[in-house]
Amino acid sequence: MRKIVVLIMLFGALFLGAIDLQTASKSELMSIKGIGDKKADSIIEYRKSNTISKPDDLRNIKGFGDSIINNIKNYMENNNN
Template identity: 45%
Template structure:
């Protein structure tokens, strides 16, 4: 599991920001402070909602404004597929 986390982290630096509207659980885990449970919560929330800006992530339980501030440069908000 640690190897997978390291690979995901390296890939995030190589490929840039994480699109919160399309990233899978592993890609979301490359953000600082996101583990498996929070990544799963984001994916679950996204099934019924669309993120229009990074700050919309605060609607997901366990994600606050401090998380947004730490990760703003690594968060991308692509088009919503709804």
């Protein structure tokens, strides 16, 4: 069931355009390669007291390195309207 929900969110995000890291839901964040449950929670917790204006801002979160940042950038470039 969880996989179905994630797939629905993924396809919804693909049709609607790029994800806003500051406001994206957990499911939307998890539709990005390399972001699972824990990393999505980390982003949501981080943005409670910080603004995320670009993917590189996530480098301030433990566990977010070049690979994940590049996945996010690629996702945003490929889904930008």
